[in-house]
Amino acid sequence: MDTHRVEATLNEDGILTLSDLPFHAGDEVEVLIVARQSKSNGQKRYPLRGQPVRYDEPTAPVAQEDWDALR
Helix, strand or coil, X not given: CCCCCCCCCCCECCECCCCCCCCCCCCCCXXXXXXXXXXXXXXXXXXXXXXXXXXXXXXXXXXHHHCHHHC
């Protein structure tokens, strides 16, 4: 199987034009179209990455009043 990758942008809704492909008239080809993820809009994907972490009372019990065994 001969594979050729082309990146293209649609000029109109639902219309894609490809040219200068390395195939000949009569060749059978399979077309697979994959949408690219949109480019980021200036927002970071993980805005808290690298930020300092602070723990208030890290050894204090959590939700202790919810345990039935302690009642």
